[in-house]
Amino acid sequence: MNIEGAFSVYSTSGIQIARFLFELNQTTSREDIAARFGFHPQWLGSILKLGRDLFGEKRASKQRQEAIAVAEENCLGIEILRVTNAALSKLSKEASISREALRKRLYQWAQGKTVLEAKAEAAAQVVALNNECGKPPQVPAARISRNTDADGMRHLHASLHDDDASAISEKLNSLARHLRRRNPDLTYSHALALALKQSILRHDAAEIPRREGLILLPADGLTHIGDGMLATTDGALIPAKDLAEHLLADLGYAVVYALNKEGIPEPVDLFRTKRYANAKQRIILTADQLTCADPNCHRLANNCEIHHLQAWQFGGETNLKNLVACCSTHNKLNDDNPLRPNNGHYIRMPRTGRAGLQPPSDDAQPRASILPLARKSGRYWACQHFGIAS
Template sequence: MNLESALRYLATAGMPLVDLVYERVNNRESRKNIGQDYGLPARRIGQIHRVARDLFEGEGEQLANRRHCAQIARDARMSIDTLITMNKTVNRVNDHAAREPLRRELFEYAVSKSFEEVEAHAKLRLQEINERHPRTAHDQRWLRISGNPDTNGMRFMLARLTDSDAMALANALDQTAREFQKGDPKLSRQQAMADALVARVLGGTGASKSKVFREPVLLVPSDGCTYMGNGLLATSDGAIVPAREHMDSLLSEFGYATMWAPDLEGKMQHVDLWRTRRTANDKQRMMMVIDQLICADPECTHTAITSEAHHIEAWKNGGHTNVDNMVIACRPHHARNDDDRELQRYGHLTRDPVTGQACRQLVDEHRSRRYHQFPLAQYNGRNWVLNHELHTNNLYKPEEPPPD
């Protein structure tokens, strides 16, 4: 097949692509891995999978209509971009009862039409339908903050507000921004408004003064000590001392501090107290945040500080609320987990049995666990203490995760 033939086939292979992605995602493959196989970003794989779910899943008359639309697309050999555009349009209809009739209308219209014709018709029909069923401006508000910093260590924020709220916010920030510019004439208007927003919301006098989620943490190695459980350490001379007393003897005022020590089996453990409550307390959450920095799922980059404490052995199954039975996970990955192992749907979040690193065990127990490769994860407290033990006590030798 030459290049021209390949492009012509791609222009008509929308449904084969939808079938392929749907099958691979249902086999528990991540969008990232699928995208890497075909040189596509995970976002694009997600768009195709959304088309698949909206054509292959549903109930009753809804499912019958979707199957009819899928058959139209197959027979007409529609492109993937045409399918994505129509699917996005349907999902933006405010009146849910009007979505399936519009889906059928668009698919029937798209037969023998160009992408541009379908796109223009879809926009027109969406506008007409939503004018009859408008959403209130209040319902359309949102605020988005990027999940990861850019190469300059900056994050992006974008908001959608009603005209009155946006103007009120701008007016509230204006005076503070003017004061900042008087104090520093080099500040641009945009920079001054950004500093004013931080100052008004977080306190202080500008962005550089913000301390939210940025408190110092001192990681303390427990050289010569063995963790005995229940917050007790055995020193090299045989004495048993409470970990708090040992920590107090090493620390002054440095903010948060946490300690790891090898247990009797040589496995690195957080030094912590057992507890009977289900939810993690603030101390435990902070220890896990330091341990991971980001969500335990290897495909996720959600920050740990805004995520949730997740029980490895579910609380309902008798799992205790102690750090060695918990990891930090974002809300979607906290829910997307096989608490009951026999379900075998998603796999489950766990810890490496040797290093204690947070990871995901795949559904197939014979396949390797997946570990985070995101750069920020490499700077977490767990990696720091493991490297410390390797170089000072030669406690263990870290190994690369085995290939699947």
């Protein structure tokens, strides 16, 4: 048996797999199909729903056929089709675009993308369309498993609105970092669990600073020459601090972006009109990236570790050009020694200066994140503002 060939079918022939299982389900129950092929019933259920949505008579349309043709032409795998369909099922009937038209658009976008990228893009587009048409928000929900798993653990799951989940995440991650500083032997997931427990069951949890706004300022017509100084076209030098104080009211933090001498947008400095913030570099990197430097990682930059692009032991300096935000998992996987490549190493992308990953193979192209949140980052915004393709 050709194992590689079997995986190739899984990753490139999603339409054929969905059609096969849909047709098989006409004469065979889901339970029997799951038993025959060793599928998890829940996963199989989502594939059979995909089959009904793609091939069922109730939703037959020209747009659906066009979407199927795009998926076949782009050789989309079954997982990309599955996660896209899950997002499409949440699209409001009042949306400005039909489900099948959006399906076609997402299938076109998904060519060459990973499953995580396709899932995030589908969710982002559905959320935007639902907000546009005024779909009522989902009611928050939470549940706790009744029984323990094989490790004797019970599980908690909650679905919350984005702003509430972000606020809770910020508090728990801040407390988790505090706990790890006190006990470096704690894994991050263990510290996060302790933070949750302490926040709910105890009243002496560490005070967490409130979230504050951050403003991105483009230094149009000025060049960053280093040391926080901006050069005008007539040769005058202006401290970036003066520009920020001139443009800002008391609205929180501000990161000034300007093109450097190579024409790459970069953050110049962080300012606040009343006082400077602590951990300036961390705040700048958080705004600059929003997510981990790994192109496939959803973790927020605010909860990441600060990584030296050129390792400290090899002479790397602690300045913004040599720093990116990486989650603890990907920070550990980074190849600090470029002469001994294994997992790849993190870089600044040549034209944009965005944080990205250079795979271990010399022939592989470096990649920066295209996840929806990363496309809202300061650096991505600066590239758009200054007309640099990102």
